[in-house]
Amino acid sequence: MVVDIIFLFGGEHIFVRVQDCNVFFRTQQSMVYATIDGLKLDKVGVIKEHPDLKDREDWKLEAINRFKIKMKELKTENERAKYVIKDLSNSNYIPQYLQVGGFRKVKL
Numbered sequence: 001m002v003v004d005i006i007f008l009f010g011g012e013h014i015f016v017r018v019q020d021c022n023v024f025f026r027t028q029q030s031m032v033y034a035t036i037d038g039l040k041l042d043k044v045g046v047i048k049e050h051p052d053l054k055d056r057e058d059w060k061l062e063a064i065n066r067f068k069i070k071m072k073e074l075k076t077e078n079e080r081a082k083y084v085i086k087d088l089s090n091s092n093y094i095p096q097y098l099q100v101g102g103f104r105k106v107k108l
Contacts, residue, residue: 001101003081007093014093018080021071036064045091 003018017024017033024033046053046063053059074080078100085095085108097105 001077003077003101004097004099005081005085005095006097006105007088008096009093013096016084016088018077018084020077021068021080023067023071023080023084036067042091049087049090 001019005016005018007014007016013028015026015028015033017026022035024035025039026033041060041063043059046059050059050063050066053062056062070083071080074083081098085098089095095108098108099105
């Protein structure tokens with residue numbers, strides 16, 4: 001099953017797709033989804049979530065690894081989607097719509 005989530009961030013729509021244990025991201029301009037490995041992470045936001053990474057050189061890699069581990073720990077795509085919504089909402093992403101496996105979008 002595929003779960004798509006649309007966020008609003010800084011006037012731009014961000015598309016997130018949860019498929020199995022994988023989470024993909026794209027912007028409105030891009031037609032290709034990227035994994036979390038290709039994203040620019042904000043160090044301040046990462047430190048807010050994981051204070052122990054403050055003085056580490058590999059803070060970005062460790063944050064990505066922790067995210068991937070968390071996705072594997074969650075059992076369903078719906079649980080993963082809820083986690084992503086909660087996590088990104090803490091970083092000023094505004095969830096707009098949720099679409100599950102070909103059904104109509106639901107406004108959040």
